[in-house]
Amino acid sequence: MIMFHDFFEKYKKAWIIIGVLLILSPLFGVYLADLVGYHEPLDIVAEKLGLEEKTGFYETPFADYTVPNLPDWLGYIISGIIGVLFILAIGLLIRAYYRWKKSE
Amino acid sequence: MVLHLHIPDGYLDPIIALVAYLMMILYGIFVLRRGEALNEEKITEMTVIAAGIFVAQMLNWPIPGGTSLHFVGGALAAILYGLKGAFIIMFLVLLVQAVVFHDGGITTLGANVLNMGIIAPVVGYYIYKLITTKTNIENKEFIGAFLGGWFSITLAGIACGIELGLSTQFLYGLSVSVPVMAIGHFLLGIVEGIITALVIKYLRKEGE
Numbered sequence A: 001m002i003m004f005h006d007f008f009e010k011y012k013k014a015w016i017i018i019g020v021l022l023i024l025s026p027l028f029g030v031y032l033a034d035l036v037g038y039h040e041p042l043d044i045v046a047e048k049l050g051l052e053e054k055t056g057f058y059e060t061p062f063a064d065y066t067v068p069n070l071p072d073w074l075g076y077i078i079s080g081i082i083g084v085l086f087i088l089a090i091g092l093l094i095r096a097y098y099r100w101k102k103s104e
Numbered sequence B: 001m002v003l004h005l006h007i008p009d010g011y012l013d014p015i016i017a018l019v020a021y022l023m024m025i026l027y028g029i030f031v032l033r034r035g036e037a038l039n040e041e042k043i044t045e046m047t048v049i050a051a052g053i054f055v056a057q058m059l060n061w062p063i064p065g066g067t068s069l070h071f072v073g074g075a076l077a078a079i080l081y082g083l084k085g086a087f088i089i090m091f092l093v094l095l096v097q098a099v100v101f102h103d104g105g106i107t108t109l110g111a112n113v114l115n116m117g118i119i120a121p122v123v124g125y126y127i128y129k130l131i132t133t134k135t136n137i138e139n140k141e142f143i144g145a146f147l148g149g150w151f152s153i154t155l156a157g158i159a160c161g162i163e164l165g166l167s168t169q170f171l172y173g174l175s176v177s178v179p180v181m182a183i184g185h186f187l188l189g190i191v192e193g194i195i196t197a198l199v200i201k202y203l204r205k206e207g208e
Helices: A002-009 A012-035 A041-049 A072-103 B014-033 B040-058 B074-101 B109-134 B140-166 B174-207
Strands: B061-063 B067-069
Touching (some): A002 B040, A012 B061, A072 B040, B074 B140, B074 B174
């Protein structure tokens, strides 16, 4: 597993830090937010102005870092993992492109 | 009203959104062609940094009164990987945030990349470079990274204010949106500066 070595073993420390941040993230994104009654600032402005946030062209099941049927704190962590996996997947594609270009 | 930097769909009118997309594409073509060639190892490292910045952005510190504070990372990415690397890293982060989580819009992705993937890195990069190469102060790496991080957010905030102020879909005009965003992000940017400086200090020490 060359890929596993390249992406994980070599950057073990970075992944440990990322893991710790992920576990801590609901403290900020969910707990503290509830504590101060936080809403997205732009949402508040929108409400005042009578604007409606257009959700775009499709619905994503993970809107605002939630996962359907999961409590917010867990959804937040799982969302974080999903986001990291997407970034890794795109990174792998870019890497494959550079490998292919080198072999040309 | 102090807003954070991820502009959702529906806040920019089609013209502003389109102009921002064009600027992103033109800058992207320009920056990807110059500088050091990328290789597989660099891409791997940048992917790990992008994952780290994505997760760091989730540590959203809400501030009573309707704003929030989180690390952005544009200056950090630029100090570590130059403008080309920073563009790729921030584009990756912003793309996944917009497409998977609707954190920042799809139509406004161009504007968000312009603010956080172009303006923030350019400002952070040149301030850091200026201070580390042209001055002889003590701890110049730390101070350069601090000021780079700080002003990267201030300028990104001003740019965001201009885009919102110009948009006919946003009812506040430039005279409100720009000063509010500028002052807000001048203050919020201090934290960005501190985090950027600490991370640079840590990584440079690790690298020794």
